[in-house]
Amino acid sequence: MAVNAEFLEIVALAATKAPGIKMLPWPTKGNPGGFISFGSYNDWQAFILNLNLRAGLPDIVTYKFERAIKLHLIAWVDMDLLKAGELVAMTALELVMKDQYLHKAVVPRREAVIRKAERRGKQPSKGDFERADQISFSDLLKYMVESDGLTDDKLPIVQRAGGGSVIAGLIGDKKPGLAGIRNRMAHGYPFDTLPWAGLLEVVRDLIEYAYRDWPIAAVAQGLSGDTVDIELLDEFPGRRFDPDFGFDLG
Template identity: 50%
Template sequence: MALDPLIPSVVRLKFQRALKLHYLAWIDGDLIKAGELVALTALELALNDRYGGQVAGRPKKKLKSGQAPSLTDKPPQRSFAALLKHMVDGDGLTDADIPMIARCGGTAVGQLTGTTKPTLADRRNGLAHGDPFDGLPTSGLIELVRDLIDFAYRDYTKEGRALGIVSHDTLPSVSG
């Protein structure tokens, strides 16, 4: 279930935390929902990294009419739903590209585009904002998240392998 070692460690470590919570849920089932939330936040982090510059966002602070953003302003905030939809519309993701779906059947693309409810963004929002009625685990969610992160980084990891890099942690440091 681990992510490719060429995926940046900030994403891998967050996903590993989600896996750890899932493993601990064998002892205490209440941890499964926390694991799902961490997995979805790892996915959002990965999508912001890979697609953030390609998806329009809203500024984190409201600018006055005619005011230009300054260099110290935080980058625009992109919605998780827009990032998920971009995987399909902008990067060409199909169900055939998701190993879990290809192996087991079914569909997941609708949970990214919004045609199937609840979407992954709906699930994340419900978990983050304390949905009082969502107590059961979502079957296959952590595996789907792993496959989506792998898809988002597929070109990145392919380039790393072509350069002979075996782990993101062993990238040469850049000195200025």
């Protein structure tokens, strides 16, 4: 079910069984480590829906991110569902990173393999290329910063909060980092129990930055506005996810 009127009505009905004030760690103006208080589900719903992706992005990305939005909405009834929503949001970001940057990031690695082999007077082996193709989630996040011009001042969450740094968590200057957070969620880290302040908003902003020229760029390439290059993703099946890059919204 999509985030439509019927879904919202069902969640609103369930929310009547869980009245009270909810607190959410979230960056506020002048305080990247702040909290937001919600006195009613209506306020919560308006806040979460405002974090959805803009219209016009690839359908598969929108569908995946909307699952995270739905879980955040339902979390009014059970706040534990925020953790599930965060993990789903990260899967949407992972898809975007591979779609937008994997094919670009692998080119210089393969070129380096060829140059190294030429210096030795040999032909690069299949194994050499396979190792070059092993690009991690953290590699792609770093590529976004180092090769696609991403800076903190281009992210709405940093502009709104008036401080803090998202970039530091993408390139490894803060721990556990966005890649590290993703790994903790996916691999059973025992102490990952509280929601990460502003994570859904950060993921939303990163996705929208990666697709900032969409669908104009897609039209120029002869693609439809709802196309993600799944065949291209399958071309580089080898993936590892290392918890070696950090992210700290505070």
